[in-house]
Amino acid sequence: AQTVTQSQPEMSVQEAETVTxxxxxxxxxxxxxxxxxxxxPSRQMILVIRQEAYKQQNATENRFSVNFQKAAKSFSLKISDSQLGDTAMYFCAFMIGGDNAGNMLTFGGGTRLMVKP
Amino acid sequence: SAVISQKPSRDICQRGTSLTIQCQVDSQVTMMFWYRQQPGQSLTLIATANQGSEATYESGFVIDKFPISRPNLTFSTLTVSNMSPEDSSIYLCSAGYRERTQYFGPGTRLLVL
Incomplete structure (x- = not known):
């Protein structure tokens, strides 16, 4: 079975700064x-970024980037130039690949991020 | 991405009653999923709904309590039956795509009194 762990229940960052x-x-x-x-707070789950394990290059989406360390089984999210609208719960999730995998997601417990003005 | 809608967006129900939640996707998808998110917690998968077959339930969830329909490739329903206050949660549907990505609906916030 797969497990996903997010060790930071809550974090805060000043607007315009970087947080991981x-x-x-x-x-x-x-x-x-x-x-x-x-x-x-609207409760809508929004996909921020996606990484394929067989790709060594870290995924990026505008201000969002990841640091994917496959050997260490680590997948951190960096948010640059934080904005007030980034205030949210962030969930890390895992999906097995392969044709018969079933597309099921396993979620971590979440990190509550507060961006302060 | 995908456009996924859910109805109702929220509801307040009396214990012992049932509520059916609808999920509509703007394109055909093979796999749809139903999740429960209890207050302050992460998402827990209830079941996978494939068109043309019975839903597959995760441990701790049973068909009698959470019957699911999947009549076509763009639509699914989840019923929460014989509700109790412990069923108060957000219920989310999602659609799985070939590129191994899931997109989510806006959720249904359920309060059982």
Whole structure:
């Protein structure tokens, strides 16, 4: 079974600064995908970024980037130039790859991020 | 990405009653999922709903309590049956795509009195 751990229940950052959210996972699979989802107070789950395990290059999406360390099973999210709208719960998630994998997501416990003006 | 809608967005129900939540996707998808998010917690998968077959339930969730329908490739329903206050949660549906990504609906916030 796969597990995803987010060790920081809450974090805060000043507007315009950079913050890094941690995520570690445990799996015996070699083919998998990792995700960060954002859940603002509206409760809508929004896909922030996606990483394929077989790609060494770290994924980036505008101000969001990841540091994917496959050997260490670590997948941290860096938010640059933080904005007030980044205030949300952030969930790290894992999905097994392969044709018969089923597309199921395993979520971490979440990190509550507060961006302060 | 995908556009996924859910109805109702929220509801307040009396214990012992049932509520059916609808999930509509703007494109055909093979796999749809239903999650529960209890207050202050992460998401827990209830079941996977594939069109043309019975839903697959995760440990701790049973069909009698959470019957699911999947009549076509763009629509699914989840019923929360014989509700109790412990069923008060946010219920989210999602759709799984070939590129191994899930997109979520806006959720249904349920309060059971």
């Amino acid at each position: 959210l941690s995520c570690t996972y445990d799996t015996s699979e070699s083919n998998y995908y990792l995700f960060w989802y954002k859940q603002p």
